[in-house]
Amino acid sequence: MKPVTVITGTTHGIGLETARALVAAGHEVFTLVRDTHAAERLRSQWMQSHPQATVHVVPCDLNDLASVRQAAQAVLQRCTRIDCLINNAGMVAMGAQRSANGFERVFAVNHLAHFLLTQLLLPHMPRGAQVIHVASCAHAQGTLDLGQVAHPFSKPYRPQAAYAQSKLANVLHAFALARRTQAAGIRVNCLHPGVVKSNLLPGWLQWVKPLIRPGMIDSVQGAQTTLYLALDDRSTALHGQYLDEHQRVVEASPLARDVALQEALWVASERWVGLQGEGA
Numbered sequence: 001m002k003p004v005t006v007i008t009g010t011t012h013g014i015g016l017e018t019a020r021a022l023v024a025a026g027h028e029v030f031t032l033v034r035d036t037h038a039a040e041r042l043r044s045q046w047m048q049s050h051p052q053a054t055v056h057v058v059p060c061d062l063n064d065l066a067s068v069r070q071a072a073q074a075v076l077q078r079c080t081r082i083d084c085l086i087n088n089a090g091m092v093a094m095g096a097q098r099s100a101n102g103f104e105r106v107f108a109v110n111h112l113a114h115f116l117l118t119q120l121l122l123p124h125m126p127r128g129a130q131v132i133h134v135a136s137c138a139h140a141q142g143t144l145d146l147g148q149v150a151h152p153f154s155k156p157y158r159p160q161a162a163y164a165q166s167k168l169a170n171v172l173h174a175f176a177l178a179r180r181t182q183a184a185g186i187r188v189n190c191l192h193p194g195v196v197k198s199n200l201l202p203g204w205l206q207w208v209k210p211l212i213r214p215g216m217i218d219s220v221q222g223a224q225t226t227l228y229l230a231l232d233d234r235s236t237a238l239h240g241q242y243l244d245e246h247q248r249v250v251e252a253s254p255l256a257r258d259v260a261l262q263e264a265l266w267v268a269s270e271r272w273v274g275l276q277g278e279g280a
Helices: 013-024 036-049 065-078 105-124 137-141 146-150 159-181 203-215 224-231 259-273
Strands: 004-008 028-033 054-059 084-087 130-134 187-191 241-243
Touching (some): 004 105, 013 028, 013 036, 036 054, 054 065, 084 105, 105 130, 105 159, 130 159, 130 224, 137 159, 159 187, 159 259, 187 224
Parallel strands (some): 004 028, 028 054, 084 130, 130 187, 187 241
């Protein structure tokens, strides 16, 4: 029986390379994407290279929580077991944008959508399954004001701060989830993929790119820590850890390791995505 992996954001960058490698490794892959046309083209390419592959393209707009719910339902209509969930997709925005549900869009896409997706799929993950969060070392520059998240446009928007906050939320979420899945035998880890060469780099990072270029890596390299967690038997002992782009366990920021903040974000996220009272 093929391992079943669900991954968000596979039409470019490290998500594309991660999905490609999972298909080659024999996983049944559900790609949750906004651009279904691009995803179908990639699916055709992968099927040509691997005729026995099983790849599903599922429409999912992470900007809209209703779309996330529909995507989760579509996955669960096609499978009864999920072995790996990779919360990979992410975005940056140079100006303030509002999500379909009224939140600041970077936080909504990078954290809230993946929080909801994880909670909807988690009951269908057996012992030995795992959840992987693609975060960023930018989380170390992040702060999290839950009141500000609830009223995101009451202060001037700062792109760097918004992105760092969303990545901090990814790590906080991963650590809080890891505690909750320990007894069930479901592993949860998060990672920094490296500073990846991409046209999707935010404008503020483009400005300093000449300074950091020697340390930048391509998308194939950027996918390696995710693939280490997803495919390498040496990673099976890891749980509740934060890894760098060299597949090394490193320490997350002090704020990310704040258990009280992890729990406060969890409770608020349940409320914001409408899960309270659903028993998820």
